[in-house]
Amino acid sequence: MKDIPLGGIMVVGQDQDIPGGDFSLGQAFRGLVAKPDCEDWSDEHFCETVSLPDGYLPSLSPPPPIGFILNISFSHLELDLKTMTFTMKLIIQLAWYDGRISFLNLREGAFVNTLAMDGEGSKAVWVPKLHLSDMTDQGSFSNPVVYVERQSKGYLHQDDVEYPGKDNALIFTDMVMPKFKCLLNLKMYPWDAQMCHVTITVTNVKPGNVHFVNYTGQYLGRQDLQEYLFDKWWLSTSGNTAELSFQLIRLYEKHVWTTIVPTSLLLGISYGTLFIPVESFSERGTMSLTTLLVLVSLYTEALSSLPVTSYNKKIEKWYILLIIYVSLIITLHLALSNTSNQQSNNQNFSAKDERLVAKCGKVFWKRQRRAWCSLPRAQTVLVGARIVFGFTLVVTVCFFFLNVI
Numbered sequence: 001m002k003d004i005p006l007g008g009i010m011v012v013g014q015d016q017d018i019p020g021g022d023f024s025l026g027q028a029f030r031g032l033v034a035k036p037d038c039e040d041w042s043d044e045h046f047c048e049t050v051s052l053p054d055g056y057l058p059s060l061s062p063p064p065p066i067g068f069i070l071n072i073s074f075s076h077l078e079l080d081l082k083t084m085t086f087t088m089k090l091i092i093q094l095a096w097y098d099g100r101i102s103f104l105n106l107r108e109g110a111f112v113n114t115l116a117m118d119g120e121g122s123k124a125v126w127v128p129k130l131h132l133s134d135m136t137d138q139g140s141f142s143n144p145v146v147y148v149e150r151q152s153k154g155y156l157h158q159d160d161v162e163y164p165g166k167d168n169a170l171i172f173t174d175m176v177m178p179k180f181k182c183l184l185n186l187k188m189y190p191w192d193a194q195m196c197h198v199t200i201t202v203t204n205v206k207p208g209n210v211h212f213v214n215y216t217g218q219y220l221g222r223q224d225l226q227e228y229l230f231d232k233w234w235l236s237t238s239g240n241t242a243e244l245s246f247q248l249i250r251l252y253e254k255h256v257w258t259t260i261v262p263t264s265l266l267l268g269i270s271y272g273t274l275f276i277p278v279e280s281f282s283e284r285g286t287m288s289l290t291t292l293l294v295l296v297s298l299y300t301e302a303l304s305s306l307p308v309t310s311y312n313k314k315i316e317k318w319y320i321l322l323i324i325y326v327s328l329i330i331t332l333h334l335a336l337s338n339t340s341n342q343q344s345n346n347q348n349f350s351a352k353d354e355r356l357v358a359k360c361g362k363v364f365w366k367r368q369r370r371a372w373c374s375l376p377r378a379q380t381v382l383v384g385a386r387i388v389f390g391f392t393l394v395v396t397v398c399f400f401f402l403n404v405i
Contacts, residue, residue, distance in 0.1 A: 049113055049148065050123050051102045051162065058124040062098045064209035068128075068202070069095040069169070070242055072235065075221035076177070079194070079228060079248065082307055084184050085136060086196055093173045094128055094202075095149070099166035101125060106150040106163050113148040115170070127172050133199035134181040144174040186306070189313040190255040191404045193231070198244040207239030215242060227251055259315065263298065263322055266291050270326045271393065273333070274386045278378045281337045288333060292326045295319065314404065321396065325389075332385055336378050 076089040106113050116124040127146050152167035182196035202210055217235045224230075225248070233246035270291040273284040299319035306313065312320070 048104045048123070048160065049106070050115055050125060051104055051160075052123065052125070053100060056100060058126050061126055061128075061205050061209070062096070062100060064206075065211045066096055066205060066209055067211050067213040068215075069213055070200075070215040070235075070237070071095075072200075072215075072217040072242075072244055073220055074198075074217070074244070075219065077221055077225060077228075077230065077246075077248075079182070079196075079225075081184070081227075082305070084182055084307055085179050086182050087177060087179045088198075089175070089177050090132075090198070091173070091175045092130065092200065093171060094130070095169045095171045096128070097166050097169055098126065099164070101165040103148050103150075103163040103165065103168055104160040106148055106154065106161075106168065108150055110149065110171075111145065111147050113150065115146045115148060125170065127170070128202045129204045130172075130174070131201045131203045132176070132178060132180070133201065134197075135178045136181055144172065146170060146172050184307070186309055186313045187311055188404070189306070189315055190250055190252045190259075191314060193247060193249045194228070195245060195247045200242045200244070202240040205240055207241070210240040212237040212242065217244065219246070224251075227254075255315070259298075259302070260318070263295065263318070266294055267322055267325065267393070270329050271389060273329065274382060274389060278336060278376070278382050281333065284333045285330070285337070288326060288330045292323065292330060295322050295326060299323065318400065321400065325393065325396075329385075329389065332381075336381060 071093040073091040074088050077086060078088075079086040103113070125146070147170075148163075149169045149171055150163060151169060152163060154161040154163040156162075180196070180198055182194065184192075184194050186192060215235055215237055217233070219230065219233055221230065228248035228250055231247040231249050233244070236243050236245070270288050273287045276284045276287075299316070302315060302319065306315075
């Protein structure tokens with residue numbers, strides 16, 4: 001027997017055999033310290049993770065019914081109003097059991113017992129293929145991972161510890177940040193609430209052969225998004241499809257201060273032109289026309305920032321209402337511009353005019369009404385327009401916002 005000292009460690013020479021063994025101790029030493037045999041650079045024994053039966057095909061699914069356990073986590077929601085799309089960070093975990101196979105030498109912990117996927121080697125196992133509906137952009141994918149979670153006790157089989165596939169779950173996990181389509185209903189914009197859906201389908205299994213034993217989810221993002229408030233979400237399944245739905249409520253305070261308040265001030269300015277003396281047509285006309293041009297400009301800008309729809313949105317109806325209202329005021333000013341009446345309250349009337357004024361006073365039975373009847377025709381129309389336009393404005397605005405509430 002020949003011993004060779006190596007760094008204070010006594011190593012048996014490679015020509016020394018172990019009695020009753022199949023290899024020399026020197027060969028074992030070289031295997032332990034010089035060259036790892038496993039792909040994960042671990043020890044040279046217990047490298048295999050899965051044991052496949054003869055004739056196993058990774059393209060064939062387990063015998064039906066296949067019970068799936070689904071877990072979904074999502075966050076980083078961003079909704080693009082112009083393109084009607086949204087992006088999100090989506091983490092999918094799908095677990096199932098395959099009684100056709102068994103696992104070897106499983107270790108405790110997640111992601112430690114990884115397996116080759118379909119088409120990735122001789123030890124590849126069957127995995128479900130997932131399809132996300134209405135996805136416009138694949139975004140950035142991480143590599144999908146399939147691993148085994150040790151859930152039962154193993155038994156010794158030859159040199160390995162074997163775990164039945166029917167008792168230990170296979171888990172497929174993937175993280176994706178795609179862009180999805182979301183058909184927005186903007187009739188009540190900016191007082192709208194939007195509902196979007198993400199459909200996950202297992203494509204390599206018939207719908208009747210799949211059963212979701214359990215499905216859970218969690219939202220890991222913020223409730224207060226940029227323009228929306230994350231309200232609620234729910235998860236449902238049918239056949240080989242699972243659907244994730246969530247609802248967003250728009251935060252409309254910004255639109256109130258940037259749209260409703262400024263346009264309301266413009267509306268008040270336009271209505272205020274009815275209180276300018278009838279002789280000052282140029283002032284009344286200039287102010288009303290300028291207000292109309294500003295409203296049309298704001299309306300055009302709002303249309304360019306919103307998606308094209310076959311219906312008018314609530315904010316568009318607001319602009320249309322204001323434009324019609326100001327246009328009617330301008331029409332009134334134009335009608336009064338051709339009336340030349342410079343009479344004052346103290347001017348003497350003809351006998352015919354006196355009879356008309358007296359008749360008007362008898363109808364209203366009040367001295368104030370008689371004085372109103374004594375006003376020039378253009379000024380009388382202007383005073384009446386203040387009442388009519390004011391009443392119409394209050395009723396229309398109240399009806400508009402009651403419909404919003």
